[in-house]
Amino acid sequence: MKSIAVFCGAGEGNKPVYAEAARLLGAALAGMNIQLVYGGARIGLMGAVADAALLAGGSVVGVIPQFLKTKEVAHTGLTELITVDNMHERKLRMHELSDGIITLPGGWGTMEEVFEMLTWGQLGLHTKPIGILNVNGYYNALSTQCDIMVAEGFLNAETRKMLLHSDNIEDLLNKMHTFIPVSVPKWISETGT
Secondary structure, three states: OOEEEEEOOOOOOOOHHHHHHHHHHHHHHHHOOOEEEEOOEOOHHHHHHHHHHHHOOOOEEEEEEHHHOOOOOEOOOOOEEEEEOOHHHHHHHHHHHOOEEEEOOOOHHHHHHHHHHHHHHHOOOOOOOEEEEOHHHOOHHHHHHHHHHHHOOOOOHHHHOOEEEEOOHHHHHHHHHOOOOOOOOOOOOOOOO
């Protein structure tokens, strides 16, 4: 992988472990010569992952909608900052610029971003690896919910394999590097899954 999009919060959460994980991820990507593509802000986990990648000599591309440039305080020290018109264009551009996706902790926006990437993959629009860095057990309940979706017949068990997860950066990156895309059947089956 030459570039990875990282979705994460514009806040830091209430535990230092989240920002520390973001910094470790940014440094790890730079150390592997993997370009970071992210939401373009200099605050929160977004700022932490970008600053760490830059400090380690990495290439960092930010993508930010015009209306968020002041609210999220656009990062002006990036390798490249791309301004788009809206949130949808932000996700699409980040997707286009990346070979894989990693999700750190975040709120509504982060959840929406990773689920749209999963949905696009389920529909066969891409075959990129999608990983969740489960910092401090943040995504334990989400993993359980995904299993419930399979058990209750709303998600195909094969499709469930699209969402990689680990609490360890190196392990997650290894899973992403060795990811074999799932075979995506017709976009919807007779049973609706």
